[in-house]
Ligand SMILES: Nc1ncnc2c1ncn2[C@@H]1O[C@H](COP(=O)(O)OP(=O)(O)OP(=O)(O)O)[C@@H](O)[C@H]1O
């Protein structure tokens with residue numbers, strides 16, 4: 135009769151209660167895992183914007199809530215371009231537009247055709263648009279495929295009809311799902327003449343990238359530089375907020391869950407007073423009784439966490455297919471999300487079970503035995 | 507296990523033991539003096555409410571006396587640090603109410619008493635099965651306590667009390683609901699324990715036949731020992 139078998143026998147004897155607790159843990163774990171995979175998915179998607187341009191680093195406005203709200207003017211672009219060590223600086227305007235129900239956040243990139251090669255774009259069909267053309271567009275090959283459009287077709291975007299002059303490839307799925315417009319046309323339509331969203335910078339070979347970044351941000355404190363996906367959070371406050379929400383919900387889930395688990399276990403403990411009294415009377419130590427009760431909590435936590443991860447899979451796949459969220463929500467199932475789910479479940483159960491366990495262990499055996 | 511110097515004089519000494527409940531309203535024990543030698547078999551009798559169970563619980567370190575001293579196997583009950591270990595290693599206790607765990611099988615109820623004992627895991631189940639055989643219920647090992655008769659439950663409780671080979675066996679009405687054949691089997695087992703392992707036995711009973719098997723009968727009344735008599739000289 136090992137402790138494990140006793141734990142399982144006890145849980146089995148109260149099946150419906152065990153299932154109830156495990157399910158409550160599952161719901162909390164589901165919330166945490168879903169928030170984590172969604173925020174990590176958003177981080178990936180947003181970081182994908184940055185990887186479109188094949189640059190050494192990207193320059194954005196410091197402290198904006200959404201990286202797409204970053205705004206850099208011509209003067210700053212010029213200053214960045216003439217900073218020592220910068221080989222070239224491509225100013226790009228990024229906008230999103232709802233072009234139809236399936237594409238609520240269609241990516242539109244305003245870029246000078248002369249910068250296309252620096253930016254890492256290849257024209258795979260047709261030719262680039264004119265630098266100051268008004269009704270011309272190039273489509274990413276994935277977007278063209280999705281929309282069923284070819285070179286010469288008409289595409290409604292940027293608030294007007296445009297002729298598709300070419301199809302481009304960036305090598306990045308997110309970029310290939312968008313469109314490119316002449317910079318002045320996109321600026322005019324969005325009433326941001328003379329300003330861009332991001333600057334993609336290539337450093338002169340031999341220069342240290344961090345040093346160039348440093349000299350840039352020290353002379354332009356209103357700008358920030360981003361090199362990796364994790365640095366991306368620095369520039370995007372929405373993402374910081376979402377990550378904080380994921381962390382906060384983990385802590386909350388653990389606390390609320392612990393109270394629920396603790397309460398339920400406390401109730402069952404009351405019914406089992408005689409049992410604990412007996413175990414102590416035949417020589418069980420307090421520690422062993424604590425292990426018994428916490429052990430029951432751990433088994434429930436593991437079962438609940440597994441349920442929660444399953445529920446989270448179901449929840450995200452439903453969310454991803456909601457028309458309002460298509461193309462916005464990308465679940466990114468990382469190992470970290472699973473671990474977070476597991477320790478949320480374990481945290482709830484262990485913290486919740488601890489107080490009942492200590493209560494059980496500290497019962498006076500004789501009094502407990504005469505409990506009705 | 508522990509210091510053999512302590513082990514050799516396994517016995518019980520109670521001196522002016524008082525146990526008062528409910529702030530003086532109930533005087534369950536009113537100055538008990540009793541000595542039990544190692545390997546002795548003592549029967550305690552007396553009317554209901556005279557304090558027999560209370561005394562047994564004090565011997566088992568399940569409670570402490572209000573005043574007076576008790577030494578069990580050399581341990582001072584007023585200053586016992588590890589009462590769990592004491593109960594596990596020194597005492598086999600058969601409760602007046604059998605107190606079996608309904609969720610576990612008969613075998614599980616015996617094995618559970620071995621938690622934390624020195625017996626290797628692998629041997630526990632086999633030994634529990636042997637103890638069930640000793641009290642003639644080996645065939646009931648897989649049943650639940652609720653599927654047993656009163657007498658069968660009592661025998662499970664006895665098997666459990668013997669799970670850790672205790673030097674002292676305290677039994678509160680262990681034969682209360684047994685038929686005469688089973689009573690004889692249990693008493694035979696007690697005799698064997700005493701002869702083969704020098705187990706000290708204190709047994710509470712209302713049954714004169716059962717008491718007659720002991721070396722000595724201790725009569726209690728109103729929380730006191732009123733008479734002690736040796737039964738036989740072999
Ligand atoms: N926890 C308690 N609180 C208050 N009074 C108690 C408690 N336990 C026992 N008593 C009282 O102490 C007295 C002795 O009880 P005890 O159980 O020792 O009697 P007993 O001799 O074992 O009786 P029986 O033969 O009926 O089992 C009784 O009057 C009982 O009511």
Ligand SMILES: [Mg+2]
Pocket residue numbers: 558559560602678
């Ligand atoms: Mg009694």
